[in-house]
Amino acid sequence: MYDTFSRFNEYLRMAWDSLKTHKLRSLLTTLGILIGVTTIITIFTTIQGLNQYVYGQLSNIGASTVYVQKYPWVIKGDFWKYRNRKNITYKEYLALKKYCTLADHISPEVFSVKNVFYKNESLDNIFVIGTNEQYSLTANLFPATGRFLTELDVRHKQYVCVIGYEVADHLFHKENPIGRKIRIGSDKYRVIGILEKKGDFFGQSMDNFIVVPIGTFRRVYGGHRGLRVALMTNNSDDMEDMKDEIRGIMRRVRKTPPDQADDFSINQQDMLTDLYNKLTATLFTIVFVIGGISLLVGGIGIMNIMLVSVTERTREIGIRKAIGAKRSHILIQFLIESILIASVGGVLGIILGFFAGNLVLAQMDLSMGVSLLSILIGFGFSSLVGIIAGFYPARKAAGLNPIDSLRYE
């Protein structure tokens, strides 16, 4: 054991000396590996950072909530097929509320974009959501100060609103917004609560909206708008049954003929997760192909330079064999040298890829990170290329005849 380790140490020393003697040559040789590993590590680091973020954001859409909508979240094929569907109506929401037994919470949602004013301050194009008191649960939104809508607010169509963190910040600065009246479009609403800060999603603020009672919304802005209905179950085992139930109710209310497909969509979080996973998987494949080609080219470069090295050092090989080196000694010596060249490229690639990946993440305002897996992958791939590329030259070296090698000029 000691013997093996000591000898390995010796080979490593010899290989390192050899690389040092040919600094430029070694660096140029390993460039292909460097580029390949850099590519892979960059994308790996980026996607890992992105994953953490996207999964975090997607979990905001509760896993046990489904959304009944005109459009599916992920559109496959013909957009016009969906475009021609009837809107989801308030009547349908009432039907779901009445008949859907598995849903524990249900909220109708209508949307509009309005300008908002308070004293001299104004905000343009703020997202206004008309909904009910259960929206807090289905959308996972809770007031940081004040309160959310209550059933009474909704039933009596009060002119009250709950505002997002950023809206409060921009309109009120240091003033306490609770109880103040703001103007949304042409009507005045009393602020009853401010929502928790949610942060950004791909540079898009998640705190830039206002929630008002749906009845008020429909009275002021008209009842013609299509709805989105969120239904949530407290027991995730009921998800599939709840979807079936919803489908049945919707088809009945919309009078969808039995031979026709659903003319509405039931959306849920995992559709987005699936889409995201598919996208990143495609990206991974592309990157591995590109990185793989670089590694292949790099490997050929290493094999080439190792063949040159074996020829240049024929005499050295002869000397080593004359004084007692076995085939395996020479084989391992050259293999380790080849692995070392590749690993130098691999390590530089890992460092470069790490910086490049984190630079991309920083550009997207995402938190930076280092992944042990990507380091292992970078190291593993480069070493593997070193072994494969070095094997033929090393075997050639090991097979040299000592007499001829000693005479080689």
Add this chain to the structure above:
Amino acid sequence: MLIQIKNLYKVYQLGEIQVEALKNVELAIKKNEYVAIMGPSGSGKSTLMNIIGCLDVLTKGHYILNDQDVSNMDDDRLAEIRNKEIGFVFQTFNLLPRASALHNVELPLIYNGTPRAKRQELARQTLEEVGLGDRIHHKPSELSGGQRQRVAIARALINHPSIILADEPTGNLDSKSGEDIMKIFDQLNDAGNTIILVTHEEDIALHSNRIIRLLDGEIVSDDLIRS
């Protein structure tokens, strides 16, 4: 008997033609002998040296070295034998150009698995014995021809081989350095080492106790000149 060669043939195949480099060679060398193998170029002396040094294998016959039949050994076994039994000294020194004197001398010990610290200690001692104690970190290019050959001798000695096999050891040296090197061989023989010199220079051969002459692949004379 240290070396016993019986009925040795070495045949090379050059295209269609078979060349007999050695024919029916019979040779016995005892421990602590000082033998010179002589002959003009093409006489087969290099081939004989390669076979004695286990660098090459014979075509027919038997070669028993230190009670081991090495006639039919494979490459790796021969490498072991070379490492253990043979110390080579070449005309062109054959040192690793980028390695220090110390590293060159410790090389044989790397291949028999001697730990690093012990290796370096032994190499330093051996270099001191050949008078290069102050040059251990010099590379071959920083040493004179005589000094390089002394590094090579230290490398040959370090593993305490049964035979020191020197192939024209003074061929690349001026006469003064050549004499110095031959003195080292004489001392080594006095100290009990078995030495085989391959040379075509008479005055070098006269350092030995026994001269074997080869011509056209056959031993033509085998004379004891001193006992």
